[in-house]
Amino acid sequence: MSNLESKKIVISERRKFLSLMAQSVGLSALGGMVWTGYLQEAKSAPLILRPPGARAESEFIRMCIKCGQCVSACPYNTLSLAKPGDHKPMGTPFYIPRQMPCYMCTDIPCVPVCPTGALDKKSVSSQIEGVETLDITKAKMGLAVVDTESCIAFWGIQCDACYRACPVMDSAIKLEYRRNPRTGKHAFLIPIVNSETCTGCGLCERACVTEKAAIHVLPLELAKGSIGGHYIRGWDKADEKRLEGISTDVTTHTKRSEKSATDYLNSGEEMFK
Amino acid sequence: MKYWILKHRFLLMRRMTQLGILALYIAGNSYGFHLLMGNLSSSLVMKHIPLADPFAVLQIFAAGTILGLDVLIGAIIVVIFYLIVGGRAFCSWVCPMNMVTDMANWTRKVLYLEKIERKVWLGRNVRYWVLGLSLILSALSGVAAFEMVSPISMLHRGIIFGMGMGFAAVLCIFLFDLFAVKNGWCGHICPLGGFYALLGRMSMIRVKHNQASCTLCMKCKDICPEKQVLSIIGKESGAIVSGECTNCGRCIEVCEDDALAFGVRNYISSASEK
Incomplete structure (x- = not known):
């Protein structure tokens, strides 16, 4: 009995404090991991169209304070804030073109009201006579993409709904005339989107006559390809200039390239080793 | 009746401010009455004076962004205001969640839950841990961590801009306060309340x-x-x-x-x- 008593652990104030702290830190780490897991999932929504002037998605989602002032400023009720259940980053502004596209107001009321700069005024302004002026045609909200199989213009039916709805008419969407070999005497009026001038406003998607729009706006990073630096337009003098000052020694150095190419090709037996 | 009003005078005033602020936001955003625009995260008073939630600004800062001048000024105005009227005056006079948790408390009283409930342990300091955690997680994930999950934002944003499934989160808070812990959300967990409690240590009224x-x-x-x-x-x-x-x-x-x-x-x- 006395043996047991002597083994009784004395819990000092210091030990109590330390173990309580350890417990709190541990619980915080547990909660933090669950929370981070949710955040990583919740903040990634590649299929979302942002208001004009929005910064790149990762930066936008960091800066947006979710106040909805862009939403209230929009005269067409284009924008809405993501609600729980919308499967989009909570509280951030977005629009669905088929329901309500961006009408590309020239005074862009949604951008200057942004208090945090998540909507960047500079990116939708151009210098006109040295003065920074709002310019909605510089907006890059997305890119219209045509599904050629469901677009009736590709059947040979004359439909230029998207072409006529486009606020950057005859530039963002051009009609390409092609001969219709089926009838032999008609033309296809094919809508072709130019990714450099298309703002992604979605008026074309709204105007499309098919049941589900055959032309639809996708976020830029999803819709656009990227050429990479190693292709150069040889016929374009400005592009050709990129070659200047580049080292001509672009040989790949491997074990086999120690000898020159002709030597290596002529030494037959080595080649088939 | 007069006695009842006297005995509930602050409660009535609080309800009027809480509902009045929401009404002004709704009027500002949906009916073109531009006294107050935006929501509790950030707003514009009379089209000129910016206001911003200092805790949200702090999280965005922790996530690695220096924000525009408008929100910084807005956050400073709000901080100064609550340093005068009392830090957590936000909680009882402005925050719409207060009505939900007060409702839970009232139901609790009516059902005599205090007398027969299970004991669930939750410390009052948890909010400061959640506060610290939201700043750390904001830095780690590059997005304002609490703003992504805040039931308060879901509620006020929902009332002003449309609720969606947000009512589920509000119901969770109600049930938690009703059946799990008395004043569980506002008095134990909410990091926004924790933030204003830190301001309240120095506040005037x-x-x-x-x-x-x-x-x-x-x-x-x-x-x-x-x-x-x-x-x-x-x-x-x-x-x-x-x-x-x-x-x-x-x-x-x-x-x-x-x-x-x-x-x-x-x-x-x-x-x-x-």
């Missing part, structure tokens, strides 16, 4: 106690959602200095002895104030 008139009826402690702040009741006169006091004024209303009143904190001799 406080509830003051006059020990000479106190008859130790303890009605104030009975009604207070943050009982620990009323430690001086019946022991010494002075201000309720704890930042966790929400300046809701319920203790003042229920006091029959004139022993409690709103007053200005004496910063210079607050220690010797007797």
Whole structure:
């Protein structure tokens, strides 16, 4: 009995404090991991169209304070804030073109009201006579993409709904005339989107006559390809200039390239080793 | 009736401010009455004065962004305002969640849940851990962490811009407060309340106690959602200095002895104030 008593652990104030702290830190780490897991999932929504002037998605989602002032400023009720259940980053502004596209107001009321700069005024302004002026045609909200199989213009039916709805008419969407070999005497009026001038406003998607729009706006990073630096337009003098000052020694150095190419090709037996 | 109004005067005023602010936001965003635009995260008063939620700004800062001047000025205005009227005055006078949790508390009382409930342990300091955690997670994930999950934002944003499934989150808070822990959300977990509690440690308008008139009826402690702040009741006169006091004024209303009143904190001799 006395043996047991002597083994009784004395819990000092210091030990109590330390173990309580350890417990709190541990619980915080547990909660933090669950929370981070949710955040990583919740903040990634590649299929979302942002208001004009929005910064790149990762930066936008960091800066947006979710106040909805862009939403209230929009005269067409284009924008809405993501609600729980919308499967989009909570509280951030977005629009669905088929329901309500961006009408590309020239005074862009949604951008200057942004208090945090998540909507960047500079990116939708151009210098006109040295003065920074709002310019909605510089907006890059997305890119219209045509599904050629469901677009009736590709059947040979004359439909230029998207072409006529486009606020950057005859530039963002051009009609390409092609001969219709089926009838032999008609033309296809094919809508072709130019990714450099298309703002992604979605008026074309709204105007499309098919049941589900055959032309639809996708976020830029999803819709656009990227050429990479190693292709150069040889016929374009400005592009050709990129070659200047580049080292001509672009040989790949491997074990086999120690000898020159002709030597290596002529030494037959080595080649088939 | 007159007596009832007197005994609930601050409660009625609080409900009027809470609902009034929401009404102004709705009018500003949907009906073109531009006195107050935006929502509690950030807004614009009379089209010129910016306001911003300082805790949201702090999280965005932790996530690695220096924001525009407008929000910084807005956040500073809000901080100064609550340094004057009492940090957690936000909680009891502005936050719409207060109505939800008060409703849970009222239901709790009606159902006599206090007498028969299970004991669930949850410390009052959890909110400060959640506060720290939201800043750390903001830095780690590059997005304002609490703003992504905040049921408060879901509620006020929902009322102003459309609710969606947000009501589920609000219902969770209601059920948690009703069945799990009394004042569980506002008094234990909410990091926004924690943030304002830190401001409240220095804020000016406080509830003051006059020990000479106190008859130790303890009605104030009975009604207070943050009982620990009323430690001086019946022991010494002075201000309720704890930042966790929400300046809701319920203790003042229920006091029959004139022993409690709103007053200005004496910063210079607050220690010797007797």
